[in-house]
Amino acid sequence: MPIRQLPDILINQIAAGEVVERPASVVKELVENALDAGARRVDIDLEEGGVRLIRIRDDGLGIAADELPLAVSRHATSKIASLDDLEAVSTLGFRGEALPSIASVSRFSLASRREQDEHGTVLHVEGGKLGELAPKPHQRGTTVEVRELFYNVPARRKFLRAERTELGHIEEWLRSLALARPDVELRVSHNGRPTRRYKGGEDLDALERLGETLGEEFARQGLRVEHSGAGMRLHGWIAQPSYSRASADQQYVYVNGRSVRDRNIAHAVKMAYQDVLFHGRQPAYVLFLELDPTRVDVNVHPAKHEVRFRDSRLVHDFVYRTLQDALAETRAGMTPQPGVAAPGAADPAARYAAGAGLSAPSGGYAAAPTSWQMPTRQSPLGLNVADAPAAYGALYAAPAANAGAADPGWASGYAGTPMAMPADSEDGVPPLGYALAQLHGIYILSQCTEGLIVVDMHAAHERIGYEKLKSAHDGMGLKSQPLLVPMTMAVSEREAEVAEREAQTLASLGFDINRSGPQSLHVRSVPALLADADPEGLLRDVLADLREHGQSRRVAAARDELLATMACHGAVRANRRLTLPEMNALLREMEITERSGQCNHGRPTWTRFSLAEMDRWFLRGR
Known part of the structure; x- marks a missing residue:
């Protein structure tokens, strides 16, 4: 068959195969055009799920009558005029393919009027064939x-x-x-019936929009993130680990206001949640990343779903470190403040360049209290305890003679004069309150200002030990252990190239490696802590991460898994009787330990029952 030029209608229909996947694709393209035109209200009318009818009306700037035929021509746009414009594009639409592609596979009409026009104008397109321009009454804006x-x-x-x-x-x-544009009002109707309205306006509270889109529970559980550095800004909300999902249905990422699916950012978020999320659960988040448009390429997908970063490693580390630091502040007893972001940290560019990673502020948690004196005597659990801190008042009055022993029942600390309850003062009572007793040798019951705290003592002690082990090893760094007999690994050529290019990075992870052939590596040392594991399999995983994401946390993750096992074995077991000083020492350590709201496996370590909630149990006040 000879080479021939395809007709315009067929070209547009081929493009429609890339741009128009389903009715939702049409709505996306048309609404984005409305937003680029400055619309502050968009009405979306649908019939039969958008298959029979999609009508988009906006109050934007409108289109000149003589430009309507050009608007439905292929690669015609008002948003870019040069390669420089394309490399720094900031509008949602820019390719000039949407309208002609949609018009080629539908019965299409485009009506518009600018503020200065006496009347509106409409253009009909039938299967890609243009009709004649005709006058039509129309308010300022455009209807498609x-x-x-x-x-x-x-x-x-x-x-x-x-x-x-x-x-x-x-x-x-x-x-x-709606999450990205709270300033725009969106009204939706389906089959003639209004179905959804997102109120809009410059004064609309972001938390209100968050609640009406993702639900009030997300708004309550969301931690505000706000951080700038390395020429980037990351802001939005991440849900506490306790608010996890069975699927990834509440994960939204925006780059310069554009909703995207980006594996690099998704991987960074997953790594940040790795230590605090229960197995098989998914985090929930709404994150906005802003950076210079010239540092991100938005022209890599026909439907503009994906982007490519000039420095994907920096972006990955920026997102990971910001969220990791925010989640580290999810200490037990802290009350989230989703509407308030903590002050930012120093610009992380220098730290990144030095190989130390990025720093970020907390995710909207109140600062950890520092006014309580930490007791000094060590208990058999490795916790700091004191006999009777003055701040606890009469809580420890006349303790039992054998309070330090594993006495049965709830006897520990209860003999003699009945205990007085601690003062119900926000200034004088720590977040997790003061211990009252153990329940079935598993839970610690504690009275706080708001009501009752219940703590899973094994899970809490496990997290405390785990964080201490991590801190100790972080202080020492990752040590290498030379292999008695150096190992030769057969790898693919791409893996060998990555190993050669990232030799310095691999050395910082504890691997001493050099390329010994086109498809082979010579391994002389491995991370000391993981020498008894599977170093070859670990190295292959590290190389895969370096190839795809520019960095790897495989070694740190494997190390953390080993430390978590050690912490689990060292944690207090069920039916271990604790004295009241030991219980309170555990509560105080939880309050100052990062990520203490969850154990190493992502299970919650504590919960709070308010007085109002308990009053409802017993129908008090009714």
Whole structure:
């Protein structure tokens, strides 16, 4: 078959195969055009899940009448004019493919009026064939109607799902948009009935928009993140580890205001949550990354779902360190303040350049209290205890003679004069309160200002020990252990290239490696703490991470797994009777230990029951 030039209609229909996947794709392209035109209100009318009708009306700047035919021409746009514009594009749309692609597979009309025009103008397009311009009454702004999507491409129409499914995809994209643009009002109707309204305005509270899109529970559990450094800014909300999901249905990432799916950022978030999330659960977050548009390429996907960063390693480390530091502040007893971000840390660029990673502020938690005196005597559990700190008042009055022994029941510390309850003062009572007793040798019961605290003593002690072990090893660094007999590894050529290029990085992880051939490595030393593990398998995983993400936490993760096992074995076991001083010492250590809200396996270590909640149990006040 000879080479021939394809007709314009077929070209547009091929482009539609890339841009227009389903009705939600059409809504996305048209609403983004409305936002680029400065709209502050967008109405979305749908019929049959968008298959029969999609009508988008906006109050934006509008389009000149003589430019309407050009608007539905291929690669015609008002948003870029040169390569420099493309490399620094800041608008949501810019490729000039959306309208002609949509118009080629639907019965399409475009009506618009600018502020200075006497009347509006409409242009009809039938299967890619342009009609004549005609006057039409119209308010300022633009209306786009897309009827009978894929009517002339029956093979594509067969792949569309049920009405409810297609509507669900549209609603999910609008939810994502609403999170990013609280300044814009969105009104949605389906089959003639209003279904959703997102209020908009410059004064709209961001937490209010967060609640109406993802639910009040996310708004309550969300930790505000706000950090700038290395020429980037990361802000938004991450949910506490206790608010985890079975699926990744509440994970939203925006780069310069554009909703994207980026494996690099997703991996950084996953690594930040690695130490605090229960197995199989997914974190929830809404994150906005802002950086110079010239440092990110948005022109790598026809539907603009993906981006490419000039320095993906820096972006990965910036996101990871910011969220890791925020999650480190999820100490037991701390009350989240989702509407307030903690002050930022120093610019992390210098730390990154030095190989130490990035620093970030806390994720909206109140600062850890420092006014309570830590007792000094060591208990058999390795906790700091004191006989009777004055701050505890009469709580320890007349302790039992054998209070330090593992006496049965709740006898520890209870003999003699009945104990007085601690003063119910926010200034005088620590976040986790004062211990009252053990329950079944498993839980610590504690009275706090708000009500009752219940602590899983094994899980809490496990986290405390784990964080101490990590701190100790972090202080020493990752030591190398020379192999008695150096190991030769057969690898792929790409793996060998990565190992050669990242030799310094591998050395910092404890590996002494050099390339011994096109597809072989010579390994002389491995991380000392992991020498008895599978160093070859670990090295292959590290090389895979370095190739895909530019860095790897495999060694640190393997080390942490070993330390977690050690902490678990060293933690206090069920049915171990603790004295009241030991219980209180455990509570105080929880309050100053990072990530103490969860154990090493992601299980919660504590919970709080308010007085109001307990009053409801017993119908008090009714």
